[in-house]
Amino acid sequence: MMSPLSATTPADARARDLLLDVRHLTVEFPTVLGPARIVLQDISFSLVSGEIVGVVGESGAGKTTLARSLLGLPPVPSRIVSGEILFRGRDLRTLRDAELRRIRGKDLSMIVPNPRGELNPLSTVGQQIAAVASVHLSLGRKQARQAALEMLKAVQIPDPARRMDAYPHELSGGMAQRVVIAMALVCSPGFVISDDATSGLDVTVQAQILDLLRTLAETRHSSMLFITRDVGIAAHFCDRIAVIYAGRIMEIAPRQRFFFEPSHPYTIMLLAAFSHSAELRRQWTVPDVRRRTGAGGGCSYADRCPLAQDKCRSVEPALTELAPGQFTRCHFPVVRR
Numbered sequence: 001m002m003s004p005l006s007a008t009t010p011a012d013a014r015a016r017d018l019l020l021d022v023r024h025l026t027v028e029f030p031t032v033l034g035p036a037r038i039v040l041q042d043i044s045f046s047l048v049s050g051e052i053v054g055v056v057g058e059s060g061a062g063k064t065t066l067a068r069s070l071l072g073l074p075p076v077p078s079r080i081v082s083g084e085i086l087f088r089g090r091d092l093r094t095l096r097d098a099e100l101r102r103i104r105g106k107d108l109s110m111i112v113p114n115p116r117g118e119l120n121p122l123s124t125v126g127q128q129i130a131a132v133a134s135v136h137l138s139l140g141r142k143q144a145r146q147a148a149l150e151m152l153k154a155v156q157i158p159d160p161a162r163r164m165d166a167y168p169h170e171l172s173g174g175m176a177q178r179v180v181i182a183m184a185l186v187c188s189p190g191f192v193i194s195d196d197a198t199s200g201l202d203v204t205v206q207a208q209i210l211d212l213l214r215t216l217a218e219t220r221h222s223s224m225l226f227i228t229r230d231v232g233i234a235a236h237f238c239d240r241i242a243v244i245y246a247g248r249i250m251e252i253a254p255r256q257r258f259f260f261e262p263s264h265p266y267t268i269m270l271l272a273a274f275s276h277s278a279e280l281r282r283q284w285t286v287p288d289v290r291r292r293t294g295a296g297g298g299c300s301y302a303d304r305c306p307l308a309q310d311k312c313r314s315v316e317p318a319l320t321e322l323a324p325g326q327f328t329r330c331h332f333p334v335v336r337r
Helices: 011-017 063-070 097-103 125-137 141-154 173-185 203-219 231-237 255-260 265-272 278-284 310-314
Strands: 018-029 037-048 052-056 079-087 108-111 191-195 223-228 240-245 248-254 319-323 326-329
Touching: 018 063, 018 223, 037 063, 037 223, 037 248, 052 063, 052 231, 063 079, 063 108, 063 191, 063 223, 108 173, 125 141, 125 173, 141 173, 173 203, 203 223, 203 231, 223 231, 231 255, 240 255, 240 265, 248 255, 248 265, 248 319
Parallel strands: 052 223, 052 240, 108 191, 191 223
Antiparallel strands: 018 037, 018 079, 240 248, 248 326, 319 326
């Protein structure tokens, strides 16, 4: 059974271009006392080639755990307890570590939000990009260095030949982020995860990086899972958007429908956080001291939801299709006629 995020794509195109299909992925954290805490539950979504799918939600919703789990590297000490991660038809969970290492970097890559923590301070940026090309593309030293130089040009680093021999501390935050993007894309991977990669940049640089990512994704035919806390960025950058709350996908929709016809109360409140209405913002910022996680019955959002009824606290809703491509996990979704 194909997961719901691919439902807006015609069936023949899905069969031909389906790149990633995640099915019922569940991740848990062990605890010292009591049962393990479920941090991702029954996550299902798909991407087709060349598509950018956004994942939005507040801090602690499980976005980074999802990103790392897709690479087979869930944050320690969490573990994947069930589900499938099908990449080009192969379940990554069944592969040996050596096979996964060959795929990561070459076919799957990730862009992180902290380039200073990603780059080796003792190596030049040219050496670091060339090392990725050398390992995954089996290039010689000269060829790998040329590939690194071409990537620095592609990410629009000023004076790329000179920057090849620069160390990370000699670069601005924006340039360091471009270097990380160059490392992630030097092998032209089919699937790229951007985990809040522009959050630490100023607005001007952020816009430049986003334009660059989309251009590179289009020219290299890469698909992207774009994780962000900023709904405004998703509005301009993503083809489809999924909302995560307490480890569950609450709503999935094409971009236009997501913003013009949101149906889940949580999606509506999330959008309200970016509203000019002080009252809507006040409702959003009410302290969430009762947030549910994976344990217990009912909807995880029931204790915060203004539309919640008794059923919401006892029966967990399924992810149901309300309109073509729009799925909502809610017993009483907002439907506009």
